[in-house]
Structure formats: C-alpha cells, structure tokens
Amino acid sequence: xxxxxxxxxxxxxxxxxxxxxxxxxxxxxxxxxxxxxxxxxxxxxxxxxxxxxxxxxxxxxxxxxxxxxxxxxxxxxxxxxxxxxxxxxxxxxxxxxxxxxxxxxxxxxxxxxxxxxxxxxxxxxxxxxxxxxxxxxxxxxxxxxxxxxxxxxxxxxxxxxxxxxxxxxxxxxxxxxxxxxxxxxxxxxxxxxxxxxxxxxxxxxxxxxxxxxxxxxxxxxxxxxxxxxxxxxxxxxxxxxxxxxxxxxxxxxxxxxxxxxxxxxxxxxxxxxxxxxxxxxxxxxxxxxxxxxxxxxxxxxxxxxxxxxxxxxxxxxxxxxxxxxxxxxxxxxxxxxxxxxxxxxxxxxxxxxxxxxxxxxxxxxxxxxxxxxxxxxxxxxxxxxxxxxxxxxxxxxxxxxxxxxxxxxxxxxxxxxxxxxxxxxxxxxxxxxxxxxxxxxxxxxxxxxxxxxxxxxxxxxxxxxxxxxxxxxxxxxxxxxxxxxxxxxxxxxxxxxxxxxxxxxxxxxxxxxxxxxxxxxxxxxxxxxxxxxxxxxxxxxxxxxxxxxxxxxxxxxxxxxxxxxxxxxxxxxxxxxxxxxxxxxxxxxxxxxxxxxxxxxxxxxxxxxxx
Numbered sequence: 001x002x003x004x005x006x007x008x009x010x011x012x013x014x015x016x017x018x019x020x021x022x023x024x025x026x027x028x029x030x031x032x033x034x035x036x037x038x039x040x041x042x043x044x045x046x047x048x049x050x051x052x053x054x055x056x057x058x059x060x061x062x063x064x065x066x067x068x069x070x071x072x073x074x075x076x077x078x079x080x081x082x083x084x085x086x087x088x089x090x091x092x093x094x095x096x097x098x099x100x101x102x103x104x105x106x107x108x109x110x111x112x113x114x115x116x117x118x119x120x121x122x123x124x125x126x127x128x129x130x131x132x133x134x135x136x137x138x139x140x141x142x143x144x145x146x147x148x149x150x151x152x153x154x155x156x157x158x159x160x161x162x163x164x165x166x167x168x169x170x171x172x173x174x175x176x177x178x179x180x181x182x183x184x185x186x187x188x189x190x191x192x193x194x195x196x197x198x199x200x201x202x203x204x205x206x207x208x209x210x211x212x213x214x215x216x217x218x219x220x221x222x223x224x225x226x227x228x229x230x231x232x233x234x235x236x237x238x239x240x241x242x243x244x245x246x247x248x249x250x251x252x253x254x255x256x257x258x259x260x261x262x263x264x265x266x267x268x269x270x271x272x273x274x275x276x277x278x279x280x281x282x283x284x285x286x287x288x289x290x291x292x293x294x295x296x297x298x299x300x301x302x303x304x305x306x307x308x309x310x311x312x313x314x315x316x317x318x319x320x321x322x323x324x325x326x327x328x329x330x331x332x333x334x335x336x337x338x339x340x341x342x343x344x345x346x347x348x349x350x351x352x353x354x355x356x357x358x359x360x361x362x363x364x365x366x367x368x369x370x371x372x373x374x375x376x377x378x379x380x381x382x383x384x385x386x387x388x389x390x391x392x393x394x395x396x397x398x399x400x401x402x403x404x405x406x407x408x409x410x411x412x413x414x415x416x417x418x419x420x421x422x423x424x425x426x427x428x429x430x431x432x433x434x435x436x437x438x439x440x441x442x443x444x445x446x447x448x449x450x451x452x453x454x455x456x457x458x459x460x461x462x463x464x465x466x467x468x469x470x471x472x473x474x475x476x477x478x479x480x481x482x483x484x485x486x487x488x489x490x491x492x493x494x495x496x497x498x499x500x501x502x503x504x505x506x507x508x509x510x511x512x513x514x515x516x517x518x519x520x521x522x523x524x525x526x527x528x529x530x531x532x533x534x535x536x537x538x539x540x541x542x543x544x545x546x547x548x549x550x551x552x553x554x555x556x557x558x559x560x561x562x563x564x565x566x567x568x569x570x571x572x573x574x575x576x577x578x579x580x581x582x583x584x585x586x587x588x589x590x591x592x593x594x595x596x597x598x599x600x601x602x603x604x605x606x607x608x609x610x611x
Contacts, residue, residue, distance in 0.1 A: 005343050006592040009166070012127070016119040023119075024174055026112035029099060033105035035186060038321045040082075040098050064205035065354070083106070107463045112175065124163040131155055131350060139355040140422045141381060149234065154349060156473065158569065165339020170330045175213070183322040190315045191307050193297065198289060198319060214536035233257050243527065355424050356442060361436060364444040368530040368560055370433045372396040378427035379418060389414060389583045401561040403571035405604065406580035410562045416532050420446045420564065450523035452552075453534040454566075458507035462493055464499040464505075467521045486521035488514070513547060520551045531556060534564040549566040568605045 012022070015206040043173050074569050082094045132155060145149075187195040233256060307315070344535035389411050396402045417423055418430060430437045437445055458466050467482060468474045479499070483489040491514055495501045507515040523531065535550065565571040571591070578588045579601045586600040594601035 005340060005347065008347065009343060010348060012123050015332060016122065019115045021117050023112045025114040026053075026115065027178060030105055030108040030112060031175065031182050032513050033101050033108065034179065035182045037098060037101050039099065039186070040094065041317060043101075052075045103180065116174070120163065120166050123166060124159060125144065126163065127300045127346065128155060128159045131159065131346065134352075137354040138352065139424065140417070140425075141355060142352065144381070151349075155400050158345050161342035162339050165335045165342070169293075172328050176329050176332070179325040180322055180329075183325070187322070188313060188320050190311050190318070190360070194307070194315060197292065197296070197581050204464055232258060294609050298399045311548075321519055337344065357420055358441050359439060362439055362441045363437060364441050365432060366400050366449060367448055368432060370398055371431075372530070372560065372562075373431040373584060374415075374428070375431065377429035377430060378416065379414065379423065379425045379427050381423075389418075392584065392585060393586060394576075394578055398560050399558070400575040401556060401563060401573070402576045402578065403563045403565045403574040405565045405568060405571060405601065406586075407604065410580040411583045412580055413534060416534065416562055416564055419530075419532065420449050420451070448526035448528055449530045449532060450526050450555075451534075452519050452523050452555075454521045454564075456507060456508075456512075458503060458515060458518060460502070460505045462497075462516060463495075463498050463504055466503065466526055467499075468520055469522060471525055474525065482521045482525040485524045485554045486517045487547045488517035488521050488551070491517075510561070517547065520555055524555055529559060529561045531561045532564075579604070 059159055080095065088569070093368065135151065161299055184195070187198065320439055374392050376390040378388065378390055379471075392411075392415065394402075404415060406412055414423075418425055419437070424438075430449070432440065432445070457468065464479065467479060483492055483499075492498055501509075503509050503515075503518075507518065510518070533556075556598075563571060563574065565574075565577075571577055574586060577591060579586045579594065581600055587597060588592060589597065593604065
C-alpha cells in the first residue's frame with residue numbers, strides 16, 4: 001500500500017519533469033560550488049595558520065612529482081589558482097574567490113528552490129481542486145455519512161500537510177543525497193581509511209530514522225483524525241449557535257471543545273517529541289564518530305606518520321559539513337511520514353466511485369412531455385438504516401399537482417429526492433416520459449426541475465447572487481419579474497443595498513418568510529417544467545405564510561408539481577394525493593375520494609385538524 005501511495009504521488013510529479021530537470025541541474029551546480037566553498041574555506045584556514053614560504057615550497061614539490069594522487073592533484077590545482085607573489089595577495093585572492101563561490105552557489109540554490117516551489121504549489125493546488133471537483137460528483141448519501149469537519153480537514157489540513165511534505169522533499173531529496181555523495185567522495189580522496197570508519201554512522205542513523213519514522217506515521221494518522229473532530233465541533237457549534245445559546249449550552253460546548261483540543265495537544269506533543277529527537281540522535285551519533293576520527297586522525301598528524309595537517313583540516317571540515325545533509329534527510333523522512341498519512345486520507349476519498357454516474361450513451365431532455373412514472377421502486381439508504389421504500393408505483397401526468405402525505409418518516413422526502421436522482425434506486429425504475437432517469441444525463445435531468453425545500457438553502461452572498469444561482473446570464477427585468485412573482489420585490493427594495501444586500505450565512509439576516517421567498521424567486525427565474533415543493537410554509541407565521549403561499553401558487557401555474565405536504569390544508573385541491581405509510585403507498589386519490597375511503601388519509605387529516 002505504501003509503495004502504491006508513493007507511486008501515485010510520483011505520477012503527479014512526472015508532468016513537471018522539465019522544471020525538475022532545471023532544478024536538478026541547479027542542484028548539481030549548487031553542490032559543486034558548495035563543495036568548493038568547504039574545500040577553499042579549509043585552504044583559507046590552512047593559509048592563515050601555515051607559513052607562506054612553506055606553502056610555496058610544498059607547491060613546488062608537488063609540481064616536480066611525476067605521479068599524483070587525486071588528493072595531491074586537487075591540492076596542486078587549488079594552490080596554483082590562489083598562490084600569488086605575497087602571502088597578503090594570496091589571502092586576498094582566496095577571500096575574493098570564496099565570496100564569488102558563495103554568491104554563485106546561492107544564486108543556483110535560489111533557482112533550485114523557486115523551480116521546485118512552483119512545482120510543489122502547482123501540484124497541491126491541482127490536488128485541492130481535484131478533490132473539490134470529485135466531492136461535487138459524489139451522491140448525497142456520501143455526505144450524510146461524512147462530517148463536514150472531516151471533509152474540510154482533508155481539503156485544507158491534509159492537502160496542506162502534503163504540500164509541506166512534497167515541498168520539503170523536493171527541496172532536500174534532490175540536493176542532500178548529492179551533497180552527501182560529493183562530500184563522501186572528497187573524504188575518500190583525502191583518506192579512505194578514516195572514511196571507512198565514518199561509514200559506520202550510516203546503519204546507526206538509518207535504524208534511528210526508520211524507527212522514529214514509523215512511529216511518526218502512526219501518530220500522524222491519529223492527528224489527522226483528531227483535527228477532523230475539532231473542525232466538526234467548530235462547524236456544528238457555529239452553524240447552530242442560536243440553539244447553543246437558547247439552551248444555555250455554552251459551557252458544555254466549551255468543555256467539549258477543550259477536551260478535543262487537549263487530546264489534540266497530547267497527540268501533537270508526542271509527535272513533536274519524536275520529531276525533535278531525530279536530529280539530536282543523528283547528531284549525537286555523528287559527533288561520536290567525528291570525535292573518534294578526530295582522535296585517530298589527530299594522532300597521525302601529531303606523530304607525523306599519516307595524514308598531513310592540511311588534509312586533516314579538510315577532512316574535519318568535510319566531515320562536519322556532511323552531518324548537515326544527513327540530519328536534513330532525517331527530517332525529510334519525518335515530513336514524508338506525515339505526508340503519507342495525509343495522502344492516505346486524500347486518496348481514500350479520491351478513490352470513492354460516484355454512486356450516481358451517467359451512462360456513456362446517456363441522453364438529454366428539454367422538459368416533460370407526458371408524465372413521470374414510478375414503477376416498483378425500491379430504495380434503502382444503507383444496510384444499517386431500517387427505513388426503505390417498497391414497490392412504489394404511481395404516475396404524475398404533465399400539468400398535475402400531486403401531493404405526498406404521511407406521518408414523519410414515511411418516505412415523502414425520499415421519493416422527492418429520487419426524482420432528480422440525488423440517490424440511486426436499488427430496484428424498479430423512474431421514468432420521465434419514456435426515458436429511465438438512469439439513461440438521462442444528470443445535469444439535463446436536474447435542469448428540468450425547480451426545488452424549494454422546507455429548510456431554505458441560501459449562500460452567504462448577495463440577494464442577486466442567490467436568486468440568479470444556477471442561471472448563466474440574467475437580465476435585470478427578468479430578475480425583477482421573478483422577485484415580484486415570489487412576493488419578494490417589496491422587502492428587497494426596502495433594504496439599504498437592495499439586490500446587492502449580503503444576507504449572511506444561510507440567509508441569517510433575513511426572516512424565515514423572506515428566505516423562502518428568495519428561494520421561490522430562484523425557482524421562478526429557473527422556470528422549470530417540473531417543480532418539487534417540500535412544504536415551504538410549515539414553519540412560518542400567518543402573514544409570512546400567506547405571502548409565501550401566494551408566491552407558491554404563482555410558481556405552480558402551468559407546471560408539473562410534486563408537493564411534500566406537512567399541512568393537509570395545503571393539498572385539498574391537488575389533482576392526486578399519495579398517502580405513504582412506512583415506505584409503502586397506503587392509498588391514493590383526490591381529497592374527496594380519500595375522505596370517503598375513510599382510512600389512513602382521513603385519520604391523518606382529522607387528527608391534524610383536531611391538533
């Protein structure tokens with residue numbers, strides 16, 4: 001599984017290979033100049049500590065040699081470049097050369113960092129966009145089983161962690177191994193005996209990195225789950241703040257949040273302890289090895305039977321220089337483990353197949369010509385949910401007003417949600433004219449419908465934006481006409497900003513009746529041939545109910561209407577009333593016919609009147 005995750009991340013990176021090639025070339029040049037800077041810095045220290053005349057003599061002796069070791073050749077070329085007529089001139093050239101090398105080195109470091117940062121941010125932005133697009137394709141059942149905080153956490157937190165992991169990896173995994181390789185080669189050139197001893201650090205370091213990395217990955221998974229819980233609490237509390245205050249539950253919510261927050265703190269602190277112990281462990285192992293080499297090499301220099309003082313100085317410089325990349329790579333592993341845990345959650349959602357899929361040969365429709373037909377429709381939300389629809393069969397002719405009535409939980413809203421294919425039926429068929437809705441493109445199907453729900457869904461934007469939502473271009477005259485039909489124009493004009501008024505989250509700045517009329521205006525502007533109304537007046541005061549009811553009656557003219565009725569007084573004039581009981585059709589007919597039948601409908605109707 002881990003290999004599969006890394007392979008998939010690699011495929012995301014591959015399209016950017018030209019930039020990565022530039023970054024790699026820049027990294028190689030950076031490493032070369034970085035190695036030169038270390039080499040020349042050792043030469044600078046040696047130049048300061050050594051007698052100038054001795055340097056000139058040593059250089060002359062090297063020039064007379066017929067056979068060079070690679071180490072001698074490098075020293076000869078370095079001294080040939082920097083040694084001048086006087087010690088002061090030699091020091092001046094060496095200092096200027098080091099400055100020039102550092103400038104060039106850092107220019108290429110900048111080029112490498114900028115190119116990799118571009119790739120990193122491109123990938124992460126595309127991942128976030130891809131995830132958001134994929135979420136839009138999933139059915140409502142997916143969102144019913146997921147907390148909004150979980151999904152927000154994946155989009156923001158997990159993709160952000162992946163951003164950090166990819167960025168750190170790009171920046172370090174290209175440069176540091178090359179740095180280690182280059183420094184290692186130079187160390188072997190100076191003294192292969194001491195370098196072999198230095199290699200002992202690698203297995204100890206890898207063991208520490210691997211052990212710590214596995215533990216960090218486990219904790220990273222817990223961290224991502226915990227932050228999802230925190231985000232869910234925040235989303236639930238802030239979206240229901242009125243209920244929280246109404247029931248004086250502020251202290252309870254504070255305690256609940258604090259509990260989750262401190263749990264998250266403990267998880268983060270455990271991860272931090274592991275993360276921050278990595279570098280000290282690697283460095284301690286390295287320093288122990290460096291001290292051992294300092295003792296062995298220093299003893300040879302003092303006794304004069306091995307490495308020279310200049311070579312030993314360079315060896316120590318390079319040895320300490322190589323510790324930085326090794327330590328840096330240990331941090332790369334930590335970031336990779338965190339990124340891996342987040343990538344698991346990301347791909348878990350991306351791999352979810354949309355339940356509602358258009359067939360390759362799906363057709364488009366432009367309206368309703370004859371009827372909507374339910375034929376032995378069966379449906380259940382999931383295995384754990386006991387509710388189900390069984391053998392639902394009925395017709396809705398074009399232009400008819402059909403009401404769905406029944407006690408709470410009888411299946412009214414479920415039937416209405418199946419028509420626009422928000423959920424996939426398990427058995428039977430639903431037809432628009434002669435086309436099974438599963439053979440119709442989802443967008444085309446839903447464009448023929450207008451939906452006004454009991455819980456008005458508005459966005460935190462202007463009134464204009466909410467009314468025109470879903471319409472590509474709207475003339476002002478059409479906007480005004482829709483608002484007028486919905487009995488909304490008067491109150492909109494009385495607002496200081498009119499149609500440009502920001503209505504707040506879920507339309508909180510408007511009254512319930514005003515929110516419903518905005519939703520009705522949105523449906524009017526869409527001008528759908530099929531209208532689904534989830535009783536929009538059940539939670540309103542009498543005056544608001546009157547205005548909304550008038551708007552609904554205007555909206556229903558010349559349309560095929562499915563009304564989910566909570567108040568039976570609103571469906572007396574329906575062409576057909578379908579009575580549901582525990583997911584089945586108990587009876588159907590007109591109001592008069594059902595009253596005369598004297599069964600479910602009559603009981604529900606008079607029971608409500610008495611209430």
